[in-house]
Amino acid sequence: MENLERILAEHPFLAGMEPSHLEILVGCASNVRFEIGQLIFRQGEDADVCYLLRRGRVSVEVFSPNRGPVVIQTVGEGDVLGWSWLTPPYYWHFDARALDPTLAIALDGKCLRRKCDEDHGLGYVLLKRVATIIEQRLQATRLQLLDVYGNHS
Amino acid sequence: METIPEKPFGQEPMSTDPRHFRAYRMKRRWQETHDTFTIELAAMDGSEPVNFAPGQFNMLYVFGQGEVPISISGDPRQPSALTHTVRAVGSATKSLRRLKAGEGLGVRGPYGSPWPLEGARGNDVVVVAGGIGLAPLRPALYELLHRRADYGQIVLLYGTRSPTDILYRKELARWRARFDLETLITVDRATDGWHGHVGVVSTLISKASFTPANTTALICGPEIMIRFTALALEKRGVTPENIYVSLERNMKCAVGFCGHCQFGPLFVCRDGPVFSYPRVKGLLAVREV
Ligand SMILES: Cc1cc2nc3c(=O)[nH]c(=O)nc-3n(C[C@H](O)[C@H](O)[C@H](O)COP(=O)(O)OP(=O)(O)OC[C@H]3O[C@@H](n4cnc5c(N)ncnc54)[C@H](O)[C@@H]3O)c2cc1C
Ligand code: FES
Numbered sequence: 308m309e310n311l312e313r314i315l316a317e318h319p320f321l322a323g324m325e326p327s328h329l330e331i332l333v334g335c336a337s338n339v340r341f342e343i344g345q346l347i348f349r350q351g352e353d354a355d356v357c358y359l360l361r362r363g364r365v366s367v368e369v370f371s372p373n374r375g376p377v378v379i380q381t382v383g384e385g386d387v388l389g390w391s392w393l394t395p396p397y398y399w400h401f402d403a404r405a406l407d408p409t410l411a412i413a414l415d416g417k418c419l420r421r422k423c424d425e426d427h428g429l430g431y432v433l434l435k436r437v438a439t440i441i442e443q444r445l446q447a448t449r450l451q452l453l454d455v456y457g458n459h460s
Numbered sequence: 461m462e463t464i465p466e467k468p469f470g471q472e473p474m475s476t477d478p479r480h481f482r483a484y485r486m487k488r489r490w491q492e493t494h495d496t497f498t499i500e501l502a503a504m505d506g507s508e509p510v511n512f513a514p515g516q517f518n519m520l521y522v523f524g525q526g527e528v529p530i531s532i533s534g535d536p537r538q539p540s541a542l543t544h545t546v547r548a549v550g551s552a553t554k555s556l557r558r559l560k561a562g563e564g565l566g567v568r569g570p571y572g573s574p575w576p577l578e579g580a581r582g583n584d585v586v587v588v589a590g591g592i593g594l595a596p597l598r599p600a601l602y603e604l605l606h607r608r609a610d611y612g613q614i615v616l617l618y619g620t621r622s623p624t625d626i627l628y629r630k631e632l633a634r635w636r637a638r639f640d641l642e643t644l645i646t647v648d649r650a651t652d653g654w655h656g657h658v659g660v661v662s663t664l665i666s667k668a669s670f671t672p673a674n675t676t677a678l679i680c681g682p683e684i685m686i687r688f689t690a691l692a693l694e695k696r697g698v699t700p701e702n703i704y705v706s707l708e709r710n711m712k713c714a715v716g717f718c719g720h721c722q723f724g725p726l727f728v729c730r731d732g733p734v735f736s737y738p739r740v741k742g743l744l745a746v747r748e749v
Contacts, residue, residue, distance in 0.1 A: 366658065378654070379658065380658050385666060450688055454621065455591075455648075455660075
């Protein structure tokens with residue numbers, strides 16, 4: 308447990324978090340590992356985990372009937388994978404697949420929601436961090452959509 | 461009033477008279493991607509090669525077709541192979557693509573401010589390129605690697621639209637195999653068979669190994685990409701004064717006479733194209749300058 312708490316504290320997503328909050332989060336956390344090519348979650352399935360990636364890379368994909376799986380983004384060490392545990396109806400909107408041998412901390416989504424409901428201080432801190440990352444991802448996605456390398460007139 | 465920056469350590473331009481061309485012939489041309497090619501030029505009169513500093517550009521004139529500023533993309537230690545990488549977007553660049561081996565063109569230059577490789581000595585160097593922006597940065601990479609021991613970590617972050625738009629594939633493969641250079645490549649749109657990063661180039665900044673407080677960053681690419689990359693570098697802790705960007709504006713004279721390349725109080729041809737970021741940061745945020 309102590310080891311897991313240290314790993315959690317070292318992850319950029321939780322860096323600088325109060326020890327009392329980390330202690331609560333440890334109760335929702337477990338170490339997980341994925342092999343190359345392994346599907347981590349699939350669109351439409353229950354979204355009940357948030358992954359803090361420690362090593363490796365993961366592709367976020369959407370399945371298109373004409374093109375097959377299309378990679379829309381890759382995330383890796385230090386990143387967070389999966390927001391859908393946060394808002395109803397708690398289903399994954401994309402597929403996620405390990406591109407490398409991948410190590411992560413899995414935070415149980417139901418457990419996180421319960422702890423946040425019980426301790427609004429923790430909930431606020433966690434949501435602020437999640438909001439920062441979602442904002443960064445949104446900016447990056449907007450840039451990606453802009454097609455900045457195109458031949459603009 | 462703006463001061464004209466120090467002269468680069470490359471050779472002075474052959475002439476500041478924009479009518480003075482040197483006649484060159486196309487030695488070789490090869491395709492890099494579907495719309496981008498590299499040309500190697502040789503002086504018609506067989507005269508001494510012209511030295512240049514990484515980041516400088518030449519004006520290339522295809523007779524009767526127009527003249528365009530194009531960065532020198534070759535190795536500054538081998539100036540005899542005058543090399544340019546060109547993306548065919550309009551009339552002049554497409555006429556460059558049509559040139560056959562042996563055919564002539566006019567060249568004047570080299571012009572402009574170079575990447576600050578001397579000032580970066582002792583620092584980590586992060587090179588961030590977007591699309592064709594890798595071409596003006598390639599001479600800087602050659603020079604950084606020639607003088608590898610003078611620098612700390614060297615990182616190349618390169619973003620393109622899709623895997624088929626990646627320039628200099630063989631060279632990138634060699635660079636990726638080096639232990640003393642961290643090369644990360646990302647694409648905006650993945651296609652089948654691509655197993656690398658997907659996402660904009662600024663997302664690679666958090667993944668690279670360098671010490672922000674001791675880092676010099678060199679950025680070249682579309683202006684939007686430059687803005688977001690500089691912001692991400694600042695966020696990671698790189699001092700704005702240590703961030704350098706290369707800008708593009710349409711040019712005519714390339715020697716500070718005509719005002720065509722004006723960017724606020726600056727002339728890109730004379731004061732740039734390489735600027736320290738704080739010098740242009742305010743201007744980059746303005747719509748019409
Ligand atoms: C200092 C400097 C260094 C440069 N270095 C290089 C280089 O190494 N390689 C290179 O390929 N280009 C480089 N450029 C850009 C190059 O000069 C222009 O692409 C060229 O002038 C376009 O001329 P054109 O007659 O072919 O196109 P035009 O007929 O002038 O334009 C045709 C179309 O292309 C679009 N267009 C024009 N310029 C660009 C551009 N830069 N990117 C995307 N679309 C454009 C126009 O909006 C228009 O729609 C550099 C520019 C500067 C100022
Ligand atoms: S192109 Fe004439 S002043 Fe710059």
